Amino acid sequence: MKNYSKYPKYLVAVDCIIFGYDIQKKILKLLLVKRSFEPAKGSWSLAGGFVKEKESLDEAASRILRKLTGISNVYMTQSLTYGDTDRDPGARVISTAYYALTGISAIDYELVKDNGAHWRSVDDLPKLIFDHPRMVKKALADLQNLVKVKPVGFELLPEKFTLVQLQELYEAIYQKRIDKRNFRKKILSMGILEKLEEKEKETSKKGAWYYMFNEERYLKLDRNGFSFNLDVS
Amino acid sequence: MKNYSKYPKYLVAVDCIIFGYDIQKKILKLLLVKRSFEPAKGSWSLAGGFVKEKESLDEAASRILRKLTGISNVYMTQSLTYGDTDRDPGARVISTAYYALTGISAIDYELVKDNGAHWRSVDDLPKLIFDHPRMVKKALADLQNLVKVKPVGFELLPEKFTLVQLQELYEAIYQKRIDKRNFRKKILSMGILEKLEEKEKETSKKGAWYYMFNEERYLKLDRNGFSFNLDVS
DNA sequence: TATTTTAAGTGTATTTAATACATTTATTCT
DNA sequence: AGAATAAATGTATTAAATACACTTAAAATA
Numbered sequence: 001m002k003n004y005s006k007y008p009k010y011l012v013a014v015d016c017i018i019f020g021y022d023i024q025k026k027i028l029k030l031l032l033v034k035r036s037f038e039p040a041k042g043s044w045s046l047a048g049g050f051v052k053e054k055e056s057l058d059e060a061a062s063r064i065l066r067k068l069t070g071i072s073n074v075y076m077t078q079s080l081t082y083g084d085t086d087r088d089p090g091a092r093v094i095s096t097a098y099y100a101l102t103g104i105s106a107i108d109y110e111l112v113k114d115n116g117a118h119w120r121s122v123d124d125l126p127k128l129i130f131d132h133p134r135m136v137k138k139a140l141a142d143l144q145n146l147v148k149v150k151p152v153g154f155e156l157l158p159e160k161f162t163l164v165q166l167q168e169l170y171e172a173i174y175q176k177r178i179d180k181r182n183f184r185k186k187i188l189s190m191g192i193l194e195k196l197e198e199k200e201k202e203t204s205k206k207g208a209w210y211y212m213f214n215e216e217r218y219l220k221l222d223r224n225g226f227s228f229n230l231d232v233s
Numbered sequence: 234m235k236n237y238s239k240y241p242k243y244l245v246a247v248d249c250i251i252f253g254y255d256i257q258k259k260i261l262k263l264l265l266v267k268r269s270f271e272p273a274k275g276s277w278s279l280a281g282g283f284v285k286e287k288e289s290l291d292e293a294a295s296r297i298l299r300k301l302t303g304i305s306n307v308y309m310t311q312s313l314t315y316g317d318t319d320r321d322p323g324a325r326v327i328s329t330a331y332y333a334l335t336g337i338s339a340i341d342y343e344l345v346k347d348n349g350a351h352w353r354s355v356d357d358l359p360k361l362i363f364d365h366p367r368m369v370k371k372a373l374a375d376l377q378n379l380v381k382v383k384p385v386g387f388e389l390l391p392e393k394f395t396l397v398q399l400q401e402l403y404e405a406i407y408q409k410r411i412d413k414r415n416f417r418k419k420i421l422s423m424g425i426l427e428k429l430e431e432k433e434k435e436t437s438k439k440g441a442w443y444y445m446f447n448e449e450r451y452l453k454l455d456r457n458g459f460s461f462n463l464d465v466s
Numbered sequence: 467t468a469t470t471t472t473a474a475g476t477g478t479a480t481t482t483a484a485t486a487c488a489t490t491t492a493t494t495c496t
Numbered sequence: 497a498g499a500a501t502a503a504a505t506g507t508a509t510t511a512a513a514t515a516c517a518c519t520t521a522a523a524a525t526a
Binding site for chain 4: 162163164180181184185203204205206207208209
Binding site: 395396397413414417418436437438439440441442 | 471472473474475476477
């Protein structure tokens with residue numbers, strides 16, 4: 001090995017698994033696009049794109065998300081990098097997957113529509129191109145593990161939410177029912193939620209108190225050795 | 234976007250964080266190399282290399298590990314991909330980190346020496362090039378989380394090991410003392426260890442019974458919903 | 467051959483966390 | 497005034513985590 005010049009170079013892309021939670025329908029969704037270029041033009045795909053010369057992988061992923069949805073400052077984290085030689089029939093492309101968590105309501109609906117993107121329930125996905133099904137499967141598994149040990153579920157909800165809504169979110173992610181009293185006992189005992197003096201009155205006559213996630217409080221507890229854990233029955 | 238031809242291409246590399254456990258000294262080590270080419274020739278570095286045209290990322294990582302140590306069939310798993318524009322001063326290089334778990338004794342010592350590689354204790358590492366310190370830090374954190382929930386610690390031990398040795402391994406990874414009786418109670422109650430009719434007699438007069446990890450048994454339990462968990466006091 | 471030395475091996479009580487489970491409350495609508 | 501609806505609440509039971517100290521097997525030595 002003398003220098004770098006004799007080594008091959010490849011196209012490098014990022015693909016974004018954009019999770020959104022539909023608080024009305026209580027289902028977890030993915031934002032998918034119809035591919036606008038060959039190969040596989042017109043097929044369903046994750047939002048993706050090639051990495052530019054002057055941006056990092058993280059920046060490329062943020063750019064792609066922003067272009068599609070109009071939002072930045074979103075929880076986004078790197079998943080695996082896919083590098084099989086034949087994963088893209090057009091050329092050798094190394095692609096790093098990222099997954100993002102966002103509230104569907106926060107998103108610019110017109111922009112999404114103009115980009116030909118659509119929200120699809122995670123348990124009713126269309127056929128996806130290439131190895132995108134693998135990417136989705138992996139990201140979903142990662143998400144299920146992540147929400148158990150980090151308070152990232154809140155990223156999928158509006159700023160104000162009720163305990164019923166929070167529980168429904170966890171039920172949608174875990175795909176199982178949770179006991180109401182145990183769930184509330186556990187999450188409230190952590191001391192990272194703040195009760196507001198305001199009720200959500202759409203879904204019941206009595207109304208349900210709104211809560212907010214107190215991030216500073218969580219970070220402080222975390223520094224003192226507290227571990228978020230919401231692995232409930 | 235019409236086709237792929239107008240997008241930039243980059244060098245793609247893999248870097249391997251090779252963990253080894255020194256059963257005598259009871260410390261976790263990393264296999265490091267002195268870089269043989271510019272830039273940063275002669276500096277300490279992770280074992281790495283560029284991805285060839287006809288190999289996947291996983292294959293590249295395996296090849297690099299095999300070339301350095303002589304071993305294959307090692308536990309190896311992908312970590313993060315590092316893609317900051319200026320991470321390598323020589324050129325833009327996107328690098329995917331992998332970490333491997335191996336018993337130091339299993340490794341071809343001559344080959345390692347010929348390659349200019351050295352085992353270094355994780356808590357006494359030399360200055361590493363580029364973003365390799367970040368890679369190591371991340372891999373160590375991943376390892377600490379992984380050994381709690383998957384029986385991969387055994388990959389760092391010889392096939393036959395004593396319960397004392399197993400406990401010492403966990404103590405080296407977690408960097409804390411563990412209660413002997415609680416550790417043994419927990420690991421034995423899982424039913425994934427097999428007691429042999431043979432004792433290790435080097436370190437004590439009484440001798441300590443050898444055990445083996447029974448992988449088939451673990452896989453069967455795992456399929457039936459059992460979760461490995463070794464998060465002990 | 468009795469005694470010392472060394473590390474391995476063992477059990478229980480206590481504390482804490484997880485689970486299972488049903489009724490009351492606030493409000494609106496009729 | 498009564499019915500309807502979803503939100504809110506507490507306790508007893510079970511299971512898991514923790515804290516803790518003495519006995520045993522074998523070799524070495526006196």
